[in-house]
Amino acid sequence: MTEPLDSPLAGKHIVLGVTGSIAAYKSADLVRRLRDAGAELRVVMTKSACEFITPLTLQTLSGHPVAIDLLDADQESAMGHITLARWADWILVAPASADVIARLAQGRTDDLLSALCLASESPLALAPAMNNKMWSNPATQDNLTVLRSRGVQIIGPASGDQACGEQGEGRLVEPLNIVVAMERYVVPKRLLGKKVLITAGPTYEAIDPVRFIGNRSSGKMGFAIAQAAVEAGAEVTLIAGPVHLTTPTGVKRVDVETAQAMFEQVSSAVAESDIFISCAAVADYRPCQTETKKIKKIANSELELKLEPTIDIVAAVAKQQLKPFIVGFAAETQDVTEYAQEKLQRKNLDMIAANQVGNGLGFAVDTNTLSVFWHNGSQELPIAVKTQLARDLMMLIIEQYNAKNSIKTA
Numbered sequence: 001m002t003e004p005l006d007s008p009l010a011g012k013h014i015v016l017g018v019t020g021s022i023a024a025y026k027s028a029d030l031v032r033r034l035r036d037a038g039a040e041l042r043v044v045m046t047k048s049a050c051e052f053i054t055p056l057t058l059q060t061l062s063g064h065p066v067a068i069d070l071l072d073a074d075q076e077s078a079m080g081h082i083t084l085a086r087w088a089d090w091i092l093v094a095p096a097s098a099d100v101i102a103r104l105a106q107g108r109t110d111d112l113l114s115a116l117c118l119a120s121e122s123p124l125a126l127a128p129a130m131n132n133k134m135w136s137n138p139a140t141q142d143n144l145t146v147l148r149s150r151g152v153q154i155i156g157p158a159s160g161d162q163a164c165g166e167q168g169e170g171r172l173v174e175p176l177n178i179v180v181a182m183e184r185y186v187v188p189k190r191l192l193g194k195k196v197l198i199t200a201g202p203t204y205e206a207i208d209p210v211r212f213i214g215n216r217s218s219g220k221m222g223f224a225i226a227q228a229a230v231e232a233g234a235e236v237t238l239i240a241g242p243v244h245l246t247t248p249t250g251v252k253r254v255d256v257e258t259a260q261a262m263f264e265q266v267s268s269a270v271a272e273s274d275i276f277i278s279c280a281a282v283a284d285y286r287p288c289q290t291e292t293k294k295i296k297k298i299a300n301s302e303l304e305l306k307l308e309p310t311i312d313i314v315a316a317v318a319k320q321q322l323k324p325f326i327v328g329f330a331a332e333t334q335d336v337t338e339y340a341q342e343k344l345q346r347k348n349l350d351m352i353a354a355n356q357v358g359n360g361l362g363f364a365v366d367t368n369t370l371s372v373f374w375h376n377g378s379q380e381l382p383i384a385v386k387t388q389l390a391r392d393l394m395m396l397i398i399e400q401y402n403a404k405n406s407i408k409t410a
């Protein structure tokens with residue numbers, strides 16, 4: 001479940017349009033989830049939506065009367081379509097039937113929802129839901145092309161079993177994922193046109209074909225940062241060590257295993273990057289040699305492993321002449337501030353984000369805190385889920401990146 005303070009939708013005014021599709025029953029869940037995310041909601045239903053789900057259900061869940069009729073004097077005097085059109089920060093139509101998509105493409109005003117969309121300057125998002133043949137019909141696809149060209153965001157649809165018994169594209173995207181898409185749309189695009197390179201997760205350094213030296217990094221923080229950077233409009237490349245995480249939508253992901261492979265991928269992408277965020281827990285040492293066969297146990301005998309240092313990727317990038325804005329991480333079990341500030345200087349970084357790890361803190365958990373340092377300032381980011389912490393960190397990165405570039409160009 002999304003926590004209220006965790007979402008960029010908190011406090012946003014959203015008009016949710018519900019149209020006549022069997023998926024309309026899912027809008028009850030969507031209303032709950034949008035409210036959990038802290039959004040202010042007003043629901044508008046088409047007449048045919050009322051055949052699938054009652055206005056009372058959505059009224060009860062949204063906490064406000066549902067608007068249906070364009071020509072209802074009572075409703076118009078309460079919050080008429082022009083007032084609603086001005087009130088909305090966003091209009092989301094979910095489910096959006098083939099019919100409403102056609103009406104919006106034509107700019108019709110024959111019911112409250114389409115009149116509202118035409119009267120509003122607010123951005124519009126549609127989550128289509130319909131039979132797969134209706135979806136793939138050129139008429140629908142042409143309408144969508146028109147809507148997209150006007151800046152309308154289209155969420156989905158998903159594929160799978162359909163209520164009509166067929167299989168294919170046309171299912172409503174699950175409400176949770178509609179909320180995620182909306183969260184992405186509402187974040188200001190302060191990194192538009194910028195390229196961000198991020199490393200995440202652990203590295204594995206092979207001892208033999210079955211064993212390796214690794215660490216407890218889950219990659220969650222780096223993936224959350226990648227998501228926050230995409231939300232801010234950046235083009236993001238994420239170089240990930242071995243992790244079990246879903247790639248955030250819109251992120252270009254490159255999987256690697258070793259520190260050396262991570263270094264090579266970073267080297268080939270860094271020249272065109274504006275910001276490099278080195279979040280990976282890169283192994284500091286690797287076996288001097290990797291055995292080609294599994295090492296056999298010899299009873300009662302010690303085994304010595306000889307290790308050599310790996311390349312320090314972030315320090316190597318920071319030594320380059322033409323380099324991006326560089327953000328490092330410092331995961332420490334003690335003396336976090338001292339170690340972090342020392343690393344900021346020694347590795348010649350622009351910024352460092354430090355956190356305490358071990359004893360259930362930091363790695364492999366969903367929440368975290370960060371102390372962030374740069375050359376003439378610092379800020380504590382209080383405990384939050386990593387998705388939110390990543391957004392807070394991204395705000396600081398953007399501020400300091402802009403500050404550095406305005407000095408350069410002054």
Ligand code: C5P
Pocket residue numbers: 199259278279280281282283284310311312313314315327328329330331343
């Ligand atoms: O020195 P330490 O490993 O604590 O530094 C952490 C920072 O350095 C992180 O940003 C990490 O991603 C980066 N690092 C690296 N290559 C290494 C070791 C650490 O880029 N071999």
